[in-house]
Amino acid sequence: MRNIFSLLFFVSTIFCFSQQSSSEKLISFVNPFIGTGGHGHTYPGASMPYGMMQLSPDTRLEGWDGCSGYHYSDQYIYGFSHTHLSGTGVSDYGDVLLMPTNAINFNNGDDRKKGYRAHFSHENETASPGYYSVLLDETNIEVKLTVSERSGMHHYSFPKNSKQIVILDLDHRDKVLSSEVKVLSNTEISGHRHSDAWAKDQRLFYNIQFSRPYKSITYLNAKTKGEKVIAAFEFDPSEGNELEIKIAISAVDEAGAKKNLEVEIGNKTFQQIKSEAETAWENQLEKIEIDTENKDQKTIFYTALYHTMLAPNLYQDMDGRYRGMDLKIHQSNDFTNYTVFSLWDTYRATHPLYTIIEQERTNHFINSLLAKHDEGGILPIWPLAANYTGCMIGYHAVPVIVDAYLKDIRGFNADSAFKAITHSAMQDKLGLKSYKEFGFIPVEEESESVSKTLEYAYDDWTIAQMAKAMGNMVEYQIYLERAQYYKNVFDPETKFMRGRFRNTWFAPFDPYEVNFNYTEANSWQYSFYVPQDISGLINLMGGKAEFEKQLDKLFTAKQETSGRQQADITGLIGQYAHGNEPSHHMAYLYNFVNKPAKTQEKVHRILNELYQNTPDGISGNEDCGQMSAWYIFSAMGFYPVTPASNQYIIGTPLFEKATINLEDGKIFKIEAQNISDKNKYIASATLNGNPLNRSFINHSEIVKGGNLVFKMTDKPSDWATKDKEIPKMEITENLIVPAPFIAKGDVAFKNETEISLGIAPSESEIFYSLDGSDFKIYMKPFIISEETELRTYASNGFEKQSEILSTHFYKIDPNLSITLETQYANQYNGGGKNALIDGIHGANDFRTGTWQGYHDLDLKATVNLGSKKKVKSVSLNFLRDQRSWIFFPTEVICLVSENGTDFTQLPIQKLNAAQLSEEVKTKTILFDVNKNVQFIKITAKNFGDLPKEHLGFGGKAWLFVDEIEVK
Structure with missing residues (x-):
């Protein structure tokens, strides 16, 4: 009877509102052309x-x-x-x-x-x-x-x-x-x-x-x-x-x-x-009512709400039949099947929004994801029309499921759901094998290693929360430890998240550089991505004051990026990139260091500058609702920084009033008194008439209905600035020992190299072993002068230790040297200036750091053997991955000389580089020499302009080379 009453109350509420505003329906404030321009x-x-x-x-x-x-x-x-x-x-x-x-x-x-x-x-x-x-x-x-x-x-x-x-x-x-x-x-x-x-x-x-x-x-x-x-x-x-x-x-x-x-x-x-379509849309838009005299802002808001409701897409016939991930026909009488889940984007704010205004539909979304697991063998990353696209990173169906479960949205089988989410986390593909083995993903093992490590760690934290809620404390410990693996890619010297290349830091390092260590981003845009343990990240960075300084630098840094061109990095405020999702929570992080006014200032700026009532009024790809969901939450005054925490971080409201009409008939109202463009700061707040002296609210406080009132002012105030008034996201149990890293030393060296070891801030000691010897405590730097296998681990003395990591050190012939006349791209440096003679060969995946890349440039290199030697042959390897614009050279020229002045040209090796192919392939070019030489000059001609048939027509080709071998 109670449910019937709630439904009637909800319907009557909608009817009354429609009667009051029939002259100006909410659909009239939707401008579907927003986002059709720009990107x-x-x-x-x-x-x-x-x-x-x-x-x-x-x-x-x-x-x-x-x-x-x-x-x-x-x-x-x-x-x-x-x-x-x-x-x-x-x-x-x-x-x-x-x-x-x-x-x-x-x-x-x-x-x-x-x-x-x-x-x-x-x-x-x-x-x-x-x-x-x-x-x-x-x-x-x-x-x-x-x-x-x-x-x-x-x-x-x-x-x-x-x-x-x-x-x-x-x-x-x-x-x-x-x-x-x-x-x-x-x-x-x-x-x-x-x-x-x-x-x-x-x-x-x-x-x-x-x-x-x-x-x-x-x-x-x-x-x-x-x-x-x-x-x-x-x-x-x-x-x-x-x-x-x-x-x-x-x-x-x-x-x-x-x-x-x-x-x-x-x-x-x-x-x-x-x-009928207009009525359906009007009912949908009435789930959130706003009051404002600013018609542009009202149009932006309702267009954003409209955009969040265009996907996921229904994928089921009237009779309940649908095509599953096995491409077979299935019948569903218990749930409605959906497709088009842009999960890397939408787990952040779109699905959390659904847990407020689309609770029943959220059950259908989750049952759809679980059905895809049953039909196709795994939870999808980005499902489209009964296909796994495998696009983007992480396993973000997991936080969508866990967030709903922890918010008591449970119209699905929880046991089956838990099996599905842990199944995703225990795979060996996409870097997970290394992630489980080492506690991070090495650069040489998997592309986008830093981003994947960070996002897996967050996903694992959500698994831990569901395990705990279900009373599964064994799984809780396992995944809570994995949730801390972010510590293994934090460089304490630079205070950035960095790739670990053969257990050293990928170098030379430029936090502005967009390279294969990050997903559609650079180090600036991923170094604040630890939503599950913000306190832990603050501690790594040196405390609240240092963390605040680093955040300030993020928003005031120069806007240019270096390295690879990345069209997704848009909407820049400093290096904060609102046009792409990894940045979306960052403006709210000031709340965690007792500076909510800075969050208010940044959020207000983003709301007003990066969303416009124009075709190019969205600062990046709309991404199936995520760009819009950020606006909806932020305009109402709060945002889900950590989905599955049941906590929303308060920013600053944009409108005088906003009313959320919940499915059960309850109403949650947000009111901003004395609000204006200048009055963007919160002076005080009340929740249901009681003082609210904290800069966060809980999901339960929203869904049970109530009134949140902000009093606004034109200057930063001391509201919610005390330690007991700020949000906390921290991991305090089952703390891990971070894995040590090689802070100094060359993996490929001549003569000798000095090795220094380091570790992320902790109370642990470092232990090391050379060539299988017994481990001993690291006290000071040491010298390696021969090819060596170094093993390291760290221990806190309380039966906790990191994984044991091995690094192979290569000794380069000290008489051998190379001179490069053309400059490789730093993001594809292969290990530096000696990468082509270091004895380490590149694999098929160019993004694992072992290839040296030249963009629209020929390779021009001269190898000096140190003295005249009888040389039988010279060989070098090239990579073709045309989907990534990497082509074989059109020809390779080799000249040899005894004195460095008089060179003899060997027969030119020509390649059919123009032949288009989707096959990733390596090719060895071999020159027969059979004479005494000291100098070897190599030129490899870059393919240049991409052909008309190529997707990147109008761009320039890359040339990827590795290892010049002299025998």
């Missing part, structure tokens, strides 16, 4: 909340800024397809394109004279939740689109007396594996489109019904099925100028698509479907 990668078309269909115009066929199919800077529409991704950094979807036109033409290329694309103007374009319209000004055809969850409607208005052609293009955008058009009648067709893009085997079926019969069909090359199927349907203009097309899609089969269409649309009119 936002959103689309403006019609979709339902979390719907399967996204019916939107396609203005761009390829390229990074065409990931959603649409970019605001474009002037031509190729057509209207039915699936799109919102804010992603990789392209897919764009299925089943329809385009009205006035001539039969099967080309959709960039040559306007040959193509069916049409010019349009933004002045004649409209978009709102569930609706899109545009005038194709070249053909004077008006297009209107609206949708239901799995189906949609097109309404075309043709000019009088013009030809009426509708193109169905199943070849649009990504690679087609199979497609077909089946004619069921002169008003109905069906078929399928299976494709290969980000999702390597996406299977989609469709059913299309025309409002009046077509009079003829013309097929490209008379093909009705295969890999390039395009059809032109011609309609009789004497039967009217209006044409409506109903379409539904399914991942199961054509019958499923037809059933979806019959149930969702049936005989409903275009206006009925549009009204």
